[in-house]
Amino acid sequence: MQVEPLISDHFMGILGLIVGVVGVIVGAIGTFVALRSDGKMKTAQQAQRRVEQKLLRHMATRTLETLTENALAIMAKIKRREWGDVAESAENLGQRVVEIRGAWSHVLEPLEKDKLDAAAMNIQQFIDSAPTAAPEPQPSEQDVQVMLVRCRRLAEISSEVAGRLSVELMQHTED
Numbered sequence: 757m758q759v760e761p762l763i764s765d766h767f768m769g770i771l772g773l774i775v776g777v778v779g780v781i782v783g784a785i786g787t788f789v790a791l792r793s794d795g796k797m798k799t800a801q802q803a804q805r806r807v808e809q810k811l812l813r814h815m816a817t818r819t820l821e822t823l824t825e826n827a828l829a830i831m832a833k834i835k836r837r838e839w840g841d842v843a844e845s846a847e848n849l850g851q852r853v854v855e856i857r858g859a860w861s862h863v864l865e866p867l868e869k870d871k872l873d874a875a876a877m878n879i880q881q882f883i884d885s886a887p888t889a890a891p892e893p894q895p896s897e898q899d900v901q902v903m904l905v906r907c908r909r910l911a912e913i914s915s916e917v918a919g920r921l922s923v924e925l926m927q928h929t930e931d
Contacts, residue, residue, distance in 0.1 A: 813925045816860040820918035823852055827911035834903050837894070839887040842903075846886050850879045853910065863921060871913045878906040 826849050833842045853876045861869060882903055887895055895903070 810925060812860075812863055813921045816856075816863050817918045817921040817925065819852075819856055819860065820914045820921070823849070823856060823914040824911045824918065826852065827907045827914065831904055831907045831911070834900060834907070843883070843886045843888045846879065846883045849910070850876065850883055853879055856914075864917065865920075868913075868917045868920075872917075875910040875913050879910060882906045 826845065830842060830845045830849060833845060853872060857864075857869065857872045857876060864872070885895070885899065886903065887893075
């Protein structure tokens with residue numbers, strides 16, 4: 757009769773050992789799966805950040821291209837002497853430059869920020885000097901040329917920055 761309790765104790769010990777080993781294996785598998793999932797999560801987060809950066813570059817590029825188009829449209833209005841439209845369009849253009857400078861500053865290079873700041877000041881001077889639709893003395897040919905130069909400079913700057921962002925967007929698409 758003493759043999760049975762001994763076998764029973766051995767059986768329980770072996771069973772406990774087996775359960776312990778299975779627990780260690782399950783724990784190791786769980787740790788492996790968790791580490792693997794963590795790696796996938798980091799990869800997914802990196803992919804998400806890349807997609808967000810691409811989207812931001814795309815949006816900034818489109819906004820700057822629109823700014824270029826608007827500056828060129830104002831130049832055409834200046835050439836046609838449509839002063840009422842010029843004054844209103846210039847006001848909108850000035851607001852857009854300031855918005856772009858603030859909204860997209862994180863994708864702009866320091867020199868591009870400086871150029872946009874200078875362009876914003878030029879556009880403000882342009883707005884201040886542009887005649888309105890009300891009967892005002894017509895600007896001299898020299899004043900018209902200064903207005904055209906200010907608009908052209910803004911168009912060049914916005915086109916330059918849009919081009920750089922577009923190239924970066926294409927380069928990141930290849931990655």
